Every structure is written in structure tokens, then in C-alpha cells.
Amino acid sequence: NLMLTQPRSVSGSPGKTVTISCTGSSGSIASNYVQWYQQRPGTVPTTIIYEDSHRPSGVPDRFSGSIDRSSNSASLTISGLKTEDEADYYCQSYDDSDHAVFGSGTKVTVL
Amino acid sequence: EVRLVESGGGLIQPGRSLRLSCAASGFTFDEYGMHWVRQAPGKGLEWVSGISWKSRSIGYADSVKGRFTISRDNAKKSLDLQMNSLSTEDTAMYYCAKAHYGDYANAFDFWGQGTMVTVSS
Secondary structure (H helix, E strand, O other), X not given: OOOEEOOOEEEEOOOOOEEEEEEEOOOOHHHOOOEEEEEOOOOOOEEEEEOOOEOOXXXXXXXXXXXXXXXXXXXXXXXXXXXXXXXXXXXXXXXXXXXXXXXXXXXXXXX | OOEEEEEOOEEEOOOOOEEEXXXXXXXXXXXXXXXXXXXXXXXXXXXXXXXXXXOOOEEEOOOOOOOEEEEEEOOOOEEEEEEOOOOHHHOEEEEEEEEOOOOOOOOEEEEOOOEEEEEOO
């Protein structure tokens, strides 16, 4: 079964850039699209990246997604870090049985 | 504006059943797949089940397969989750989520506010 591994936490100063990785346990992470969701404390998740690198309307272009086939991983990059970016971030994809799989989540702290 | 409003949560004893509902508005409900996703207190997101626009494709997480049943009524713009044989491990906030396309195996693009299910004796 597919498992998605994320770092437990990342941190950065305002204005800096942070990158969160999401590594697939089996197969090719590129065989199904990867999404990223942001969940601020006490709130509902929202979609910030879908289909590897697409941003829904309203999501700032400071957020970007990419796939690295050589490392079987996806990445979410947040540039120009703001205090409002403090949240948990989850990657998500599907396994070969069309079961949705979430990563364990990464807590982003703005120092 | 897309709105997803869950209901039906509450405190329930182990072994009992509960039915959750999600009322949808602000989009053409019968053109999109739908999901249930849960989050135990202090834990991460866990997919529960998904259903395609015409209910032809349905999927369940291994942890709920055989106990939970997802269904939808396109005329009423509603999504349900029948939960049987509940255990304490099912305690979580349950979110209704809209899929990006008609099949369910794609991005979740809108989420409801959730309904809390607490399984305890």
C-alpha cells in the first residue's frame, strides 16, 4: 500500500523560503497526481495545490508544487514566508486501488 | 458559493450505529464526486470513503470497509455515511469534501466544517 512520508516540522523566518517533501513508499509518485492541503489551527483544511502543481483561484503564487521522479517525491515550496502561513500541511495522492492516501502532515512554524 | 454542511454527529456507544449527512449547495451536485474524510483529535487527516457522481464508483478505506456505507441522493443534493459497529477508534471529526471532477479519485477542492463523532461508553 502507498504511504506518503512528510517531515514532522519545518520552520523559517518571515520572507524566507521553506520546502516540504512528500516521499512515496512504493511505485512511482508520478503515476497519480499529488495534492497539498493547508490546515490552520482550529480550522478546516483548504486546497492549495492540486494535480501536482496547480493552484486554485485565490491561492497566492508564493505556494508552488512540484514532482521529482528521481527521488519519488513531491514538494511544496512556500516563498516569502508570512506569519499566516503557520499551519499543518498535508500531501495526498491515490494508490492503485483508488484509495486516497494522506501524508502524516508537516507543521510549518514561522520564527 | 460552495457550501457543504455536515450533520448527524454526536456521542455514541461502542457497537452502535450512526448516520452522517452532508447537505450541498452552490454547485451542480450531480456532476461531482464526493468524499468523507476524518480527523481524530490531535491527529492527521484520514480518508474514509469516496463516491462518483452517479454512484457507479465507490471506495472505502480498509479501516471502515464492511462497516461503513457511503451513498448520495442527487435529487436532494445530499451525501450520507452510514456507520455501523462503531468503535472508539472511529472517534473523529468527519468532513464532507467535494471532488474536483465527476469521478471521486482526484483532488478534494472544498471541505465542509465537519461533524464530530465521539464513540465512548
